[in-house]
Amino acid sequence: MKMQIEVPDNLRRIEMELPVNAVLHIWLKAVTTEAPGALSFYSVNGKFGEVQAVNAEENSFRISHIFAGGSVVLAYDPAITSVSVVYWFTPSDVLETGITVVHTNPSNVPPDLPHGYHFRPPFGWMNDPNGFGRFGGRPHLFYQHYSHGRIWNNMHWGHAVSSDYLRWRHLPVFLFPSEDLTVRPDKRGGAFSGSAIAATDGPGIRVFFTEKIAGRQPEQEIQLTATSADLFTAGAAEVVLPRRPDGEDLTFDFRDPYVFRGPHGRWKMLLGSQSSAGGVVLLYETEDPSAAGGWTYRGKLHVETRFETSALECPCLLPVDGDPRDPKTRWALIYGLMNAEDKGTGRKNLTMVDIGWFDGQHFTKEFGRELDFGTDNYAFQAFVDAGTPVGIGWLGNWADTGPTIEFPTAMTLPRTLVLSDGELLTPPIGAAESLRAHMIDRTRLASGQAVSLPTGASEVLFDLNEAGAPFRLDFDHPGVELALVQHEEGLEIVYGQKGPEPSRTAPRYIARRASVSRLRIFIDYGSIEVFGDGGRVAATKRIDGFEPVQAMRLTADADVVSRATVWGLRL
Structure with missing residues (x-):
């Protein structure tokens, strides 16, 4: 039976199960200049350590070694202490296992993006x-x-x-x-x-x-x-x-x-x-x-x-x-x-x-x-x-x-x-194909029907029977107008804020005279990446916010699109 670690009732708890020889990286600061910030370490045997910080403007970095491992609680009084980040790792295998983040605060917490596949920091x-x-x-x-x-x-x-x-x-x-x-x-x-x-x-x-x-x-x-x-x-x-x-x-x-x-x-x-x-x-x-x-x-x-x-x-x-x-x-x-x-x-x-x-x-x-x-x-x-x-x-x-x-x-x-x-x-690395988790569509997009996306992570591939043939691929997004269009000027990402009065005039994201015949498009929370003709032309556009693209529809003349495939992606 696991024993409860007792800490004073007025303290906020951060609970951890640590292996032996764990190293903790901690950032904390004082809430005011009247008293130092403090983070205390507790085990079943009681309090066994503490780190402090007197700076009330910026977080101070502290390192602690927990050699015995086991159940540990970090405790602090939020009235006098702010804790920004806590993570632990074991030096002997950190390259294989990485760090384990046990605490962030609302100002630095990463977005929760299921199935997202782009690299993002842990905080x-x-x-x-x-x-x-x-x-x-x-x-x-x-x-x-x-x-x-x-x-x-x-x-x-x-x-x-x-x-x-x-x-x-x-x-x-x-x-x-x-x-x-x-x-x-x-x-x-x-x-x-x-x-x-x-x-x-x-x-x-x-x-x-x-x-x-x-x-x-x-x-x-x-x-x-x-x-x-x-x-x-x-x-x-x-x-x-x-x-x-x-x-x-x-x-x-x-x-x-x-x-x-x-x-x-x-x-x-x-x-x-x-x-x-x-x-x-x-x-x-x-x-x-x-x-x-x-x-x-x-x-x-x-x-x-x-x-x-x-x-x-x-x-x-x-x-x-x-x-x-x-x-x-x-x-x-x-x-x-x-x-x-x-x-x-x-x-x-x-x-x-x-x-x-x-x-x-x-x-x-x-x-x-x-x-x-x-x-x-x-x-x-x-x-x-x-x-x-x-x-x-x-x-x-x-x-x-x-x-x-x-x-x-x-x-x-x-x-x-x-x-x-x-x-x-400049094509994506070959390993990008390993992101394909399941097939979403092989027929509807090519025929002009709307294709729903179950998550904000997908890959679209389609071929045109003639280089430079016009098409429009519209993406249904709750916050922005988003489309990929090929026309007489070139290949263009159409992007702008939704609403009767856009907040700003968006630039034109266009590759003039691109005249592509093969498109590969990656959609993720907050981004679209386009590769034309194996990366002969490429475009990356950040999408404001993290609402996912919900669906897409491809518009083109008859017999322009020879095939189209949509994959759902995940790491």
């Missing part, structure tokens, strides 16, 4: 993917994160691990803001975007990131590195680039280090910035085989003047069709256009991908295009996994979110980058 805010790569035999995803609300704030790195890029286990928070930024939630900075490589001087990961502190002189943004031998805890960070390069007329923007092997085996680093000439990608290089230091500035790899962009963000460069040592191999240069606007459509913050050749010092462009005409695929980061380029992006856009907007968000479906017949394709 709090998320934006850019960071350090996307395979380490210790598994794909790892780090990401910009704030634990204590669904609003952007001082940045941490969240962390997750997977076996297939789709089913993720959440790991402990990996990087934290500097100590002076943890005092209050004032949005001044933190551990911003970056990348990761496999450690070359032993097992583990080496990460690179931008530390930002608004108002710091002479540099608001500097570049740091840290290592992790166990793949889930970061060691002390060290500065590798304390200042911007001289003589380049750069703004304070100096961020998002992306580190990779160049054609001659040396480590390279890209950074995003802005000069009077336009947005720029900066190139650094080191002869240090560990990439820990010795970084030398080599010049501007790319200057961008289109769409009135300010700084370039989240640059990424990787080989896409061969060995990086082969001078014939083509590379993909990917970068975000901060504050850019396509005046013809009203779309903002575009992401571009250029294909060309990289000799270690210069990038020669062959052709380029928008990565995603829906624009809600930002900060895209990619790497080569066993010969296949794989990438993922933030399913959001700064045009409709920001530091004051509550915004529970997701990552895009992971995608591959493929060169085929002189064009770049």
Whole structure:
């Protein structure tokens, strides 16, 4: 018979069953400055520990080790203590089992989305993917994160691990803001975007990131590195680039280090910035085989003047069709256009991908295009996994979110980058087919009938008998007008708020002259992702809120649609 753990009646309880050698990560704060916040630990033998926090503005991070395991109750007085997050894990197997979240509060609780299949954080805010790569035999995803609300704030790195890029286990928070930024939630900075490589001087990961502190002189943004031998805890960070390069007329923007092997085996680093000439990608290089230091500035790899962009963000460069040592191999240069606007459509913050050749010092462009005409695929980061380029992006856009907007968000479906017949394709990874849980329809959609969707998670595939043939696929959603249309101008996502007076004029999400014949569409709570002709054109659009798409209907002339299939999806 299980014994009841007694705690004082005025205390709120958090109950747990812990294995031996469990580690708890706890964030708490005082409710007022009059008394410290306190969280006490109880077992059947009574109270055996306590953590406290005197800060009443921001949550303080505490670690506790529970070596014996068993039934444990955490108890606190909500009149003097606020508890934001509590999770536990066992270090010996956390990469296999992940963390177990036992407490969040209403301000940072994740949305409850049955059957949802996009990556979301276990609590709090998320934006850019960071350090996307395979380490210790598994794909790892780090990401910009704030634990204590669904609003952007001082940045941490969240962390997750997977076996297939789709089913993720959440790991402990990996990087934290500097100590002076943890005092209050004032949005001044933190551990911003970056990348990761496999450690070359032993097992583990080496990460690179931008530390930002608004108002710091002479540099608001500097570049740091840290290592992790166990793949889930970061060691002390060290500065590798304390200042911007001289003589380049750069703004304070100096961020998002992306580190990779160049054609001659040396480590390279890209950074995003802005000069009077336009947005720029900066190139650094080191002869240090560990990439820990010795970084030398080599010049501007790319200057961008289109769409009135300010700084370039989240640059990424990787080989896409061969060995990086082969001078014939083509590379993909990917970068975000901060504050850019396509005046013809009203779309903002575009992401571009250029294909060309990289000799270690210069990038020669062959052709380029928008990565995603829906624009809600930002900060895209990619790497080569066993010969296949794989990438993922933030399913959001700064045009409709920001530091004051509550915004529970997701990552895009992971995608591959493929060169085929002189064009770049960005289809979803092959493992996406494993999401298909059951067949919903094989005949009604093609015949023009409405098809109901039992959940907000589905995949639609259909083929047209002629490339560019017109059609309209309408989605029944309770909050927004949503459709995918092909017409004489191209392929377009029609999106707008329902109601007699829309709250804003929506941009036109259009790929002009797309002329596709095969469509693959992923619907989830809060998003639609479209892949035309195997990813020759792609679009990601966030849908406001989390109400599911309830049904769809395809309209086209007779004999235009050769086949159509609808799948219900789930992880």
